[in-house]
Ligand code: SF4
Ligand code: SF4
C-alpha cells in the first residue's frame with residue numbers, strides 16, 4: 001500500500017471511528033469513570049519519511065472527546081498537521097482496516113506497549129488533562145513510513161508452514177471429516193489469530209530482518225507455530241502435517257524459541273501460544289524420531 005493509500009484507507013475507515021469508539025467505551029472495564037469532554041492530549045509520534053530514512057519525533061496537541069481512540073486522534077492530526085511549535089508538517093501515515101481489533105493492521109507501540117491503536121481509548125490510556133500519548137511503529141518490521149510497517153515476513157512465515165487446508169479443486173468434495181466439540185473448542189481460539197505481530201514484537205528471539213533471503217532460516221515466530229498446530233489438528237489439514245513439521249524442525253523452527261513467554265502475555269486474542277509451542281515441540285520430536293527409523 002502506498003503512503004497515500006494508507007492514509008486514505010485510514011481516513012475512509014475512520015469515518016466509523018466514532019461509532020466504534022462508542023462501542024469500545026461501552027465495553028470498557030473503566031466505564032464507571034466519567035470522561036472529560038473537550039480536553040487536550042499531547043501526542044508525541046516517532047516519524048520516518050520512508051524506508052532507510054532517519055526517524056525523528058514530533059508532538060501535536062489534539063482535542064479529544066469521550067470515546068476518542070488513537071485512530072480518531074490520528075485522523076485529527078492528518079487534518080491539522082501542525083506541531084506544538086506551530087510548524088506545518090506532513091500528515092502522519094498509519095495503517096488500519098477494520099477498526100474493531102480484527103485485521104491487526106493498526107498495531108503499533110502505544111505508550112511503549114504493543115497493541116492495536118483502534119481499540120486504544122484515550123480515556124483509558126491518557127485519562128487526565130494534558131496527558132501524553134507516545135506512538136511508535138513496531139520495531140521488528142521495516143518501517144514504510146511513520147507508524148506504517150511492512151508485515152510481509154509475518155505472512156511469509158505462514159507460507160513456510162503451509163497454513164492452509166489442502167483442496168484439489170472447486171468441485172464438490174462432499175462432507176468433511178467430523179470434528180468433536182472438544183477439538184473445535186481447542187482449535188477455535190487458535191483460529192482467532194489476526195496476524196497482528198504483537199507476539200513477534202515482544203519476542204526476544206525475533207529480530208528485525210529486512211533481507212527476505214534470510215526469512216526461511218530466521219526464527220519463524222509464535223504466531224506461525226500456533227497456526228501449524230491449528231492446521232495439524234484439522235482432519236483434512238493434517239495431510240500437510242509432515243511438511244509443517246519438517247519446516248518447524250529446520251533452522252529458525254520451534255527449537256529456536258527461548259521460552260521467555262512474552263508472546264502469550266501480549267497476544268490480544270489470548271491465544272495459548274506457549275501451549276501451542278509445547279505441543280508442536282513434542283510433535284517435532286516425535287516426527288524426528290519416526291523419520292530417523294524410516295531411513
Ligand atoms: S516463548 Fe518463544 S516465541 Fe514466545 S516470546 Fe518467548 S522465545 Fe518468543
Ligand atoms: S498469535 Fe496473537 S499476537 Fe501473535 S499475531 Fe496472532 S493475534 Fe497477534
Ligand code: FES
Pocket residue numbers: 095096097098099100101102103104105106107116117118119
Ligand atoms: S484497524 Fe483492524 S485491528 Fe485495528
